[in-house]
Amino acid sequence: MNLSEVEKRLLALHYVFPVPANRFTRLYEVDPELMQYLTFPTEKLAFILNVTPKKASKINASVVVNSALPFEELYDSYGIIPIPFTNPLYPKSLLTMFDPPAVLYVQGDAQLLAEKMKVSIIGSRKATFYSEKSLTFIVPPLVKNNVIIVSGLASGADTFAHQSAIKYGGKTIAVLGHGLFHIYPKENSALKDEIGKNHLLVTEYPPYVRPERWTFPMRNRIISGLANAIIVTEAAKKSGTMSTVEHALEHGKDVYAVPGPITSRLSEGPNNMISEGAEPLSNGYQVIEALR
Incomplete structure (x- = not known):
């Protein structure tokens, strides 16, 4: 499965912060490529993700540690296909929900x-x-x-x-x-x-x-x-x-x-x-x- 670079960065974030897509709305508004949020001050990141500063700091640190992992390849080794909400394979019916899953992890057909x-x-x-x-x-x-x-x-x-x-x-x-x-x-x-x-x-x-x-x-x-x-x-x-x-x-x-x-x-x-x-x-x- 082909994922864009932005979708790959979403996988790294979702791995440590597995919440629905609506929780990422503010983040995509200020950082649509998901390339800059790790440099934000803790208070700003906490506001954007609607979490406490302590939680934001922990998310930041965890993403930094895991960002080098080839998530797509690792999932593939287990027959798992990650489908971000921005991907064409993502079911359109779920996008009409208030809180659609940010990523679907599927196995099988x-x-x-x-x-x-x-x-x-x-x-x-x-x-x-x-x-x-x-x-x-x-x-x-x-x-x-x-x-x-x-x-x-x-x-x-x-x-x-x-x-x-x-x-x-x-x-x-x-x-x-x-x-x-x-x-x-x-x-x-x-x-x-x-x-x-x-x-x-x-x-x-x-x-x-x-x-x-x-x-x-x-x-x-x-x-x-x-x-x-x-x-x-x-x-x-x-x-x-x-x-x-x-x-x-x-x-x-x-x-x-x-x-x-x-x-x-x-x-x-x-x-x-x-x-x-x-x-x-x-x-x-x-x-x-x-x-x-």
Whole structure:
């Protein structure tokens, strides 16, 4: 992959300061080539990056130490492709967000990002056989029409979504809440490897970043941003799944919910969504019709 010199300098900065692109707006305004900011007084750099002077000094020192590293070559040795937000390969749908990722680190078939039809399937980490069975009605029509299945590689509904896409011969994108050198949950290690080899792994974090409680809510906006539509299988009324739905609504995406039995707590989320205007979903053809 060909990166401009400015993009290479962004990789060095993002490695030590992995924040969304909107955090770099002021920096690009005063230093569009990213060549002078290391010479700024600490107070000025702190103001531009909206951090404390102590943090700005630490960022400056870390970039100086790491600036000579050939990040592009190092990532390539691990099969990782960095895609800065200024690069033509960067998904246009993410650029419409308030806080798009500054860099996407991907592993696998990067061309999947350019596919026009993507649908996110999400739900509870405690999703039951009901979600798994529901996907047998939803995923095959999507795969048949070359729709890419997007999810977050979490336990439960996410795992069912990725596995269903693979089972029915489709393609899937897994959006991670950590760097590519890590895996969470551990039991999805083999699934991560399969997706990284034959499908696509995506994250906004440099490879060394470990999974943290705050990184997964940030990941949710990317799951929403990549997709044309969102499908919720099972979810509690208050859950991380609902945060992804909120992002989808903010992005103007179509939202579908799989109705469930009123006796199940994991049906409270989808059933409540339907009462508030989400479309009840019983098969994948409904989504295909809307996408067309």
